Amino acid sequence: MLTALTALYLAQIIDIKEALAGFSSSGLLTVLVLFVVAEGLNKTGALNWYVGKLFGRPSTPAGAQIRVMAPIMALSGFINDTPLVTIALPVLIQWAGRVKVPLRLILIPLSFAALLGGVFTIIGTSTNLIVVGLLLDAYPNEERYTNLSLFALTPYGVPVGFIGMAYVILMSPLLLMRKDQGVIASSSEDDILLGARLTQWSPAAGRSIKRSGLRDTGGIYLVSVMRKATGNVHTAVSPDFVLEVGDLLWFSGSATSVGNLRKIPGLSLLESDEVMKMGEKAQDRRLVEAVVSRNGPLVGKTVKELKFRSTYGAAVIAVHREGRRVHELPGNIKLQAGDVLLLEAGKSFLVANKNRYDTGFTLVAEVENSSPPRFRMLIPAVILTVGAYVCYMLKLSSLFGTAMTAAILMVACGVLSEAEARSAIQWQIYLTIAPAFGVGQALINSGVAAAIASFLVKVGTAMGIGSAGLLGAVYLATVLMSQVVANNAAAALIFPIAMDAAARGGIDPLLMAFSIMLAASAAFMTPFGYQTNLMVMGHGGYSTGDFLIFGTPMQIVLLFVSTVALVVPAWWLVWLISFAVLVLVCVFRVLQDRKKIRSKST
Numbered sequence: 001m002l003t004a005l006t007a008l009y010l011a012q013i014i015d016i017k018e019a020l021a022g023f024s025s026s027g028l029l030t031v032l033v034l035f036v037v038a039e040g041l042n043k044t045g046a047l048n049w050y051v052g053k054l055f056g057r058p059s060t061p062a063g064a065q066i067r068v069m070a071p072i073m074a075l076s077g078f079i080n081d082t083p084l085v086t087i088a089l090p091v092l093i094q095w096a097g098r099v100k101v102p103l104r105l106i107l108i109p110l111s112f113a114a115l116l117g118g119v120f121t122i123i124g125t126s127t128n129l130i131v132v133g134l135l136l137d138a139y140p141n142e143e144r145y146t147n148l149s150l151f152a153l154t155p156y157g158v159p160v161g162f163i164g165m166a167y168v169i170l171m172s173p174l175l176l177m178r179k180d181q182g183v184i185a186s187s188s189e190d191d192i193l194l195g196a197r198l199t200q201w202s203p204a205a206g207r208s209i210k211r212s213g214l215r216d217t218g219g220i221y222l223v224s225v226m227r228k229a230t231g232n233v234h235t236a237v238s239p240d241f242v243l244e245v246g247d248l249l250w251f252s253g254s255a256t257s258v259g260n261l262r263k264i265p266g267l268s269l270l271e272s273d274e275v276m277k278m279g280e281k282a283q284d285r286r287l288v289e290a291v292v293s294r295n296g297p298l299v300g301k302t303v304k305e306l307k308f309r310s311t312y313g314a315a316v317i318a319v320h321r322e323g324r325r326v327h328e329l330p331g332n333i334k335l336q337a338g339d340v341l342l343l344e345a346g347k348s349f350l351v352a353n354k355n356r357y358d359t360g361f362t363l364v365a366e367v368e369n370s371s372p373p374r375f376r377m378l379i380p381a382v383i384l385t386v387g388a389y390v391c392y393m394l395k396l397s398s399l400f401g402t403a404m405t406a407a408i409l410m411v412a413c414g415v416l417s418e419a420e421a422r423s424a425i426q427w428q429i430y431l432t433i434a435p436a437f438g439v440g441q442a443l444i445n446s447g448v449a450a451a452i453a454s455f456l457v458k459v460g461t462a463m464g465i466g467s468a469g470l471l472g473a474v475y476l477a478t479v480l481m482s483q484v485v486a487n488n489a490a491a492a493l494i495f496p497i498a499m500d501a502a503a504r505g506g507i508d509p510l511l512m513a514f515s516i517m518l519a520a521s522a523a524f525m526t527p528f529g530y531q532t533n534l535m536v537m538g539h540g541g542y543s544t545g546d547f548l549i550f551g552t553p554m555q556i557v558l559l560f561v562s563t564v565a566l567v568v569p570a571w572w573l574v575w576l577i578s579f580a581v582l583v584l585v586c587v588f589r590v591l592q593d594r595k596k597i598r599s600k601s602t
Contacts, residue, residue, distance in 0.1 A: 001431075001432055001435040001436055001439065001489060002431065002435050004435065004439055005019055005435035005438045005439055008438065008439065008442040009438070013442045013445050013446055014438055014441050014442045014445060018438055018441045018442075018445075019438040020438070021137070021437050021438060021441065022433065022434035022435060022436060022437025022438055022492070023430075023434045025130070025133045025134075025137070025434065025437060026133050026136065026398065026400050027129040027130040027131070027132055027133020027134065027136075028129075028130055028133065028430065028433055028434060028437075029400055030129050030133070030398075030399050030400040030403060031126035031129050031130065031429070032425050032426070032429075032430055033400060033403040033404050033407050034080055034123070034126075034129075034403050035080065035424050035425050035426055036407040036410070036416070036421050036424045036425060037384075037385055037388065037403055037406050037407050037410070038079060038080045038082075038084075038424075039416060039420065039421070039424035040377075040381045040384070040385070040406075040407070040410040040415045040416050041079070041381050041382070041385060043374055043377075043381075043415065043416055043420065044374050044375065044377050044378040044381050044415065045262070045374060045375065054067070054071045055067045055068060055071075055091075055092070055095050057099055058099060058101075059594070059597075060589075060590050060593035060594055060597065061101050061102070061105050061173070061593055062169055062586065062589035062590045062592070062593045063590055063593070064096070064099055064101040064105070064106060065105060065106070065109050065168065065169050065172065065589075066169065066586055066590075068088075068092065068106060068109055068110055068113065069109050069110075069112075069113040069116075069165050069168065069169075070113075070165075072084065072085075072088060072110060072113040072114055072117060073113045073114075073116050073117035073120070073161050073165065074117060074120075075117065076113065076114045076115075076116075076117025076118050076120070076124060077117050077118070077120030077121040077123075077124045078121065078123065078124070078389065080125075080126070081114035081115065081117070081118050081124075081125060081532055082531055082532060082535075084114055085110060085111060085114050085532045085535055085536070088110060089107075089110070089535060089536065089539065092106055092107070092110060093539060102177065103539060103540045103541070104176050104177060104540050104541060104542070105172055105173070105176060105177065106540070107536035107539055107540035107542075108168075108172070108176060108533075108536060108540060108542065108546070108547075108550065109168050109169075109172065110532075110536060111530070111532040111533050111535070111536045112164065112168055112524060112554075113165065113168075114532050115521050115522070115523060115524070115530060115532065116160065116161040116164040116165065116521075117161060118521050119153055119156075119157030119160060119161065119517060119518055119521050120153070120154055120157045120158060120161060121150055121151055121153060121154060121157075122148060122149070122150050122151075122152055122153055123150060123389070123392075123399065124153075124157070124521075125517075125520075125521055126429070126488055127487055127488050127491050127517060127520040127521055128153065128517045128521075129399070130433065130488055130491055130492060131491050131495065131513050131516055131517050131520075132145075132148060132513075134437075134491075134492065134495045134513075135148075135509070135510070135513050138495075138496075138499060138509075139509065144510070145510070147395060149393075150389070150392065150393050152510075152514075153514055153517060155565070155571035155574075155575075156514050156518065156562070156565040156566055156571070157517075157518065158575060158578075159561060159565050159571075159574045159575050159577075159578035159579075160518060160558055160561055160562050160565060160578075162575075162578035162579050162581065162582045163557060163558065163561045163578050163581060163582070164554065164557075164558055165582055166578075166581050166582040166585040166586075167553075167554050167557055167558075168554070169585055169586060169589050170585045170588075170589060171550065171553070171554075172550070173589075175546075175549055175550045176546065176550055194250070194251050194261060194269065194317060194318045194342075195248055195249070195250050195251075195269070195318075195329065196248075196249050196251065196261065196267040196268060196269050197246065197247070197248055197249075197267070197268045197269075198243055198244070198245055198246060198247045198248075198249060198266065198267065199245065199266050199267070199268050200245045201265065201266045202243075202245070202265065202266020202267060203265065203266060204243050204266060205243060205244065205245045205266070206242065206243070206244070207242065207243060208239060208240050208241060208242050208243075209222065209237055209238070209239050209240070209241045209243065210239035210240065212243060214243075214249065214264070221251060222237065222249060222250070222251055223235070223250045223251060224237065224249075224250045225237050225241065225243070225247050225248070225249055225250070226247065226248040226250070227244065227247055228244065228245075228246030228247055228248065229244065229246070249267070265375055269317060285344055285345065285346055286344070286345060286346075286350070286366050286367065287317070287342060287343070287344060287366070287367035288314065288342075288343045288344075288345045288349065288350065288364060288365065288366050288367065289340055289341070289342060289343075289363075289364075289365050289367060290340070290341045290343055290353070290361045290363065290364045290365075291338065291339070291340055291341075291361060291362045291363040291364075292335050292336065292337055292338060292339040292340075292341065292360065292361065292362075293337065293360055293361055293362040294337040294338070294362075295337075296337075296360035296361070297360050298335045298360040298361075299335060299336060299337050300334065300335070300336075301334065301335060302331065302332055302333060302334050302335070303316045303330055303331045303332075303333060303335070304331045304332065306335075312345075312349060312353075313345065313346065313348050313349050313352075314343040314344065314345035314346075314349045315343065315344045315345075316330040316331070316333075316341055316342070316343055317330060317342045317343065317344055318330060318341075318342040319333050319335070319339055319340070319341055319342070320339070320340040320342070321336060321338070321339050321340075322338065350364065350366060374414075374415065377413065377414065377415045380410075380413050380415060381410060381415045384406040384409050384410055384413075384415075385406060387402075387406065388402040388403050388405065388406040389402070407421065429488065432488070432489055433488045433489050433492060436488070436489040436492035436493055437492050439492075439493060440492050440493050440495060440496045441496070443493070443496055443497065444496045444500075452477075452497045454504065456470060456473045456474060456477065456497070456501045457470060457501050457504045457505050459473045460472070460473045460501075460505060461505075466567070467505065467506075467507050467511075467567055468563050468564075468566075468567045470501060470502075470505045470507060471507065471511065471512065471515045471563050471566050471567065472559060472563040473501075474494070474497075474498045474501060474512060474515050474516065474519070475515050475516075475518065475519040475559055475562055475563065476519075476559060477494060477497075478490055478491065478494045478498075478515075478516050478519035478520055479519050479522055479525075479555060479559070481493060481494055482519070482520055482522075482523055482529055487520040487521065487523050487529065487530060488520070490520055491516050491517070491520040494516055495513075495516060498512045498513075498515070498516055499512065511566055514566060515562065515563075515566055518558075518562045518566075519562070522555055522558050522559075522562075524547070524550075524551030524552075524554050524555050524558075525547060525548060525551040525552050525555055526544060526547050526548065526551070527542065527544055527547050529547075533547065561578070
């Protein structure tokens, strides 16, 4: 896109001001700031646990899809869809294995639910904000665009979400499942043994294992419980075993899944005190795997004898030895050559020990995405995020101003470090979308936009259905363009064409803008249409053909529904009909699944 922008500038189709207009767009800059705010919520870690609890334990595949899609759609209206899917994806992969539902029936619905929920509000997707920014630039004196409500898109987006969800639940067993691909996620038994104490703040205290949800928590499995009051060790605990404050819970799992355990509120890892004494900021700490060298100073000594924390600047969390779990407090374990230590360490440990063989370790490797959760920052992060949206809704400032304030305060309060805030900004999106504004202006200056707009008006008029024909034509053009370029860029490119068509066809520019928003978010036909589709593609075992076969009919259905929602004045009637369709489909699919389960059991 930058190449095209440069060529158009050198050809003098656009001037320097027009070429750089996108780089200062308020809508685009707002999107970048909201990435930082969303990352702040993600770094608290608590959302992972609560998102997992949202899904519960359904008895049918249709019930599982309903439990996934409904909350994700609702949350996506207020949280950027990419970080939302990032949080939910690992949780859902483990959850699908526990409830015995094929991932193919879960992960495309996850991505599509995030896209459908994005059109519930103006802030639901970055595309919506970009289109609003373009509206403000095109009509700077229109007060209704300046004071556009957060829920201005809601009357049109919600029925689209209802019908989209109904389509996914009805058609996914027919179009997504194949005889050789009904794979259910499962986890092999892992090697690390990790102890955690149940604190008085834990919601699991006083509850059974089953109700607490701690038996299987995203790849970490409960092995045994040592009762604090009696010292008795209970192995193979039953689902009805009631947990008490102070109980020592032993979990098994891989090093990469230990992060899931640390994100459960109310559990304190055995070496938490040692970790606190390290003096490292939470933002700088990581999980590290280190292999004890054969002739090093660690062999034959316990962690306590070595004064490991003060000597190496790291805390030992667990030890894995020759394929066996070491069922002992880490501080009391006598280390042997070849032991794999799971450590919590800061940057200084990695710098001092990585690629060095004279420190007692033959191999040191950081565990990806293993920074500790910041539970105490959850409430400040939520307050700042909600406060930014409330201030925007009360017209106290623009969304850019309120989001920027929230992002700055998150860094100041320690929710995020400065480095994490910088890395949260997706610069590739900025460099893709910003030039599209200039290219769009070039389409206007060259007369191409007017020619395409005239063609769309003719097509819409030829249908003989009034404004619905033109809105549908623009929707279809936006969808097709989104398959070639990123949906944000497609919206920026189609905008001037759509506004010209609206003026020629006598259609409200705001309705035309809503049509672009609905179409640009309908990235269902290919995995490349939106990044969340790519995120679930590998985990679900999907091919490009799966998206084409499943997404194309959905695209056609939503074209019809979106157009109807935009042209029917009685929005409540469209809501009522679409909700009734959703309920009927959900009831039908659940009953069908129960019938299949009963027939298999007999």
